[in-house]
Amino acid sequence: MISIRNVSHAIHGSPILHDISLDLPRGGVTALIGPNGAGKSTLLSLIARLDKLQAGAITVDELEVGKAADRVLAQHLAIMPQSLTVSARLRVGELVMMGRYPWHQGRPGAQDREIITAALEKFALEPLRDRFLDALSGGQRQRALVAMAYAQGTDYLLLDEPLNNLDIAASRHLMGLLREMAEREGKSIVIVLHDINYAAAFADRIVVMSGGRIAADGAPDEIVTDGLLREVFDTNAEVRLIDGKPVVLV
Amino acid sequence: MARAQIWLGLCLLVSIIGYLFLDAVGSWAFILTFRATKLAAMLLVGVSLAVATVLFQTITANRILTPSVMGFDALYAFALSSMVFTLGAAGYDAIPQPLLFAANLTLMSGLGLLLFMALLAGGRGDILKMVLTGIVLGILIRSVTGFIQRLIDPSDFQTVQVASFARFTFVEPVLLGMAAAVVIPALVLAWRMRFRLDVLALGPEAATGLGEMPKRGQKQALLLICLLVGAATALSGPMSSGFSGPSNFFGLIVTALAHLLIKSERHATLLPAAAMIAGIVLVGGQTVMERVLHLSTPLPVVIELIGGALFLFLLLRRRAV
Numbered sequence: 001m002i003s004i005r006n007v008s009h010a011i012h013g014s015p016i017l018h019d020i021s022l023d024l025p026r027g028g029v030t031a032l033i034g035p036n037g038a039g040k041s042t043l044l045s046l047i048a049r050l051d052k053l054q055a056g057a058i059t060v061d062e063l064e065v066g067k068a069a070d071r072v073l074a075q076h077l078a079i080m081p082q083s084l085t086v087s088a089r090l091r092v093g094e095l096v097m098m099g100r101y102p103w104h105q106g107r108p109g110a111q112d113r114e115i116i117t118a119a120l121e122k123f124a125l126e127p128l129r130d131r132f133l134d135a136l137s138g139g140q141r142q143r144a145l146v147a148m149a150y151a152q153g154t155d156y157l158l159l160d161e162p163l164n165n166l167d168i169a170a171s172r173h174l175m176g177l178l179r180e181m182a183e184r185e186g187k188s189i190v191i192v193l194h195d196i197n198y199a200a201a202f203a204d205r206i207v208v209m210s211g212g213r214i215a216a217d218g219a220p221d222e223i224v225t226d227g228l229l230r231e232v233f234d235t236n237a238e239v240r241l242i243d244g245k246p247v248v249l250v
Numbered sequence: 251m252a253r254a255q256i257w258l259g260l261c262l263l264v265s266i267i268g269y270l271f272l273d274a275v276g277s278w279a280f281i282l283t284f285r286a287t288k289l290a291a292m293l294l295v296g297v298s299l300a301v302a303t304v305l306f307q308t309i310t311a312n313r314i315l316t317p318s319v320m321g322f323d324a325l326y327a328f329a330l331s332s333m334v335f336t337l338g339a340a341g342y343d344a345i346p347q348p349l350l351f352a353a354n355l356t357l358m359s360g361l362g363l364l365l366f367m368a369l370l371a372g373g374r375g376d377i378l379k380m381v382l383t384g385i386v387l388g389i390l391i392r393s394v395t396g397f398i399q400r401l402i403d404p405s406d407f408q409t410v411q412v413a414s415f416a417r418f419t420f421v422e423p424v425l426l427g428m429a430a431a432v433v434i435p436a437l438v439l440a441w442r443m444r445f446r447l448d449v450l451a452l453g454p455e456a457a458t459g460l461g462e463m464p465k466r467g468q469k470q471a472l473l474l475i476c477l478l479v480g481a482a483t484a485l486s487g488p489m490s491s492g493f494s495g496p497s498n499f500f501g502l503i504v505t506a507l508a509h510l511l512i513k514s515e516r517h518a519t520l521l522p523a524a525a526m527i528a529g530i531v532l533v534g535g536q537t538v539m540e541r542v543l544h545l546s547t548p549l550p551v552v553i554e555l556i557g558g559a560l561f562l563f564l565l566l567r568r569r570a571v
Binding site: 069089 | 454459
């Protein structure tokens with residue numbers, strides 16, 4: 001369980017998060033949604049220790065973020081990076097192998113290689129194994145990054161807007177893979193999304209943030225309503241139920 | 251990959267043998283000791299600068315930067331000029347070499363480190379800001395140096411000019427030992443960082459996710475860079491052309507060639523390759539200049555020429571910055 005207790009955060013003096021307490025139990029896909037500037041990405045980067053915690057505490061299972069050893073935390077919590085450094089000219093196979101770093105610390109063994117092969121197959125990257133990352137399409141690139149996070153073998157996976165710049169096929173494929181990882185392997189996935197429809201279709205739980213606070217928290221069909229769009233997103237979009245799932249008409 | 255390294259090793263061996271044995275006139279015992287000392291100095295300087303440049307490019311995520319943009323050579327020229335200005339050429343020449351070396355090393359490593367740490371400590375440790383500030387400080391130091399040099403007596407200025415170029419003509423074994431005592435431990439530490447550097451090269455976000463905190467790695471790498479560049483510069487004088495050289499082309503040539511020949515980003519192969527190329531460029535270059543072409547042009551002048559062209563090539567060829 002990821003448990004967030006009384007977390008407040010300010011950037012350059014302006015408050016971003018106000019006293020947030022939230023429990024994200026093990027298993028399933030949790031989507032963080034909210035208007036721009038609601039603090040979703042900040043909250044995620046605090047859990048991922050990309051930013052330093054200013055007030056409050058976050059624990060992942062028994063590990064306290066900021067106090068637990070970085071290597072141990074990396075064995076429990078993976079982050080799918082939004083981007084890699086441009087100069088990192090790697091092949092797909094090498095990138096996915098980097099995901100094993102918290103375990104092998106640079107010296108991969110037979111077990112690591114097996115996991116890599118399995119991960120490449122699972123994400124249909126086997127044919128691209130020796131391709132350089134900059135020779136991939138946006139969708140393939142995102143898939144390679146998820147495969148790397150998957151290879152890390154952690155219980156928790158955090159993703160910050162992974163659908164940016166992806167077309168509908170790549171977006172659905174990626175969300176399907178995440179869904180499958182949650183269902184078949186019991187991974188807990190926390191994902192920041194912009195598109196409410198993707199959140200409603202693929203997440204088990206939606207946490208809505210607004211102005212640095214948790215505005216709502218629950219199953220998609222309880223959360224995604226006309227009222228939410230009006231109050232939190234400040235727009236008059238209509239929500240219809242199709243096959244039991246809420247869909248926002250844009 | 252392994253093949254490229256074998257070829258590099260062979261080239262380096264040929265350069266070393268050529269340097270030691272070609273064109274020898276007189277007593278072998280004398281010539282070999284004399285040349286072996288110079289050879290050791292060149293290898294030490296070359297390997298230090300190569301490794302420092304690879305580390306610097308990794309932590310700044312930029313292939314066309316070298317540590318000297320931070321003004322290491324400017325610091326050297328500044329120290330040299332101010333000493334000659336205050337002590338006079340005769341006074342400067344009277345300083346015992348080991349003392350001068352130790353002072354230079356401490357000044358460059360110490361000030362470099364101070365600069366890095368001060369800039370990294372502020373805010374969120376923006377490495378790009380640190381580099382830009384370093385460049386501006388380098389310009390400032392160069393300007394002050396230029397001013398001091400205009401105040402120096404013209405005959406004393408000769409001393410400055412001679413000492414401003416990298417030189418391997420005469421190396422005191424004592425200085426060599428002092429430099430090695432700094433460089434070798436730093437190289438060992440850099441080698442031990444090789445896997446962590448691979449992770450850091452992915453960018454701060456990915457590195458954090460993999461449990462490798464970028465800031466700590468950056469600080470350790472910067473410490474090693476300061477020691478390596480400080481020792482190399484104190485031993486040989488700046489490797490770039492004296493006063494005006496804005497960029498340390500030597501490191502740039504070496505790392506660009508290493509990336510070209512070794513089609514891998516792994517530091518376990520990149521670091522040794524860059525080190526070997528550095529040896530080949532310095533020792534091989536010196537052999538060709540001295541023994542084959544019988545020219546007395548200082549090698550750095552040639553390195554600058556080739557490096558300048560390469561720098562432009564890299565800039566124009568790059569697709570994304």
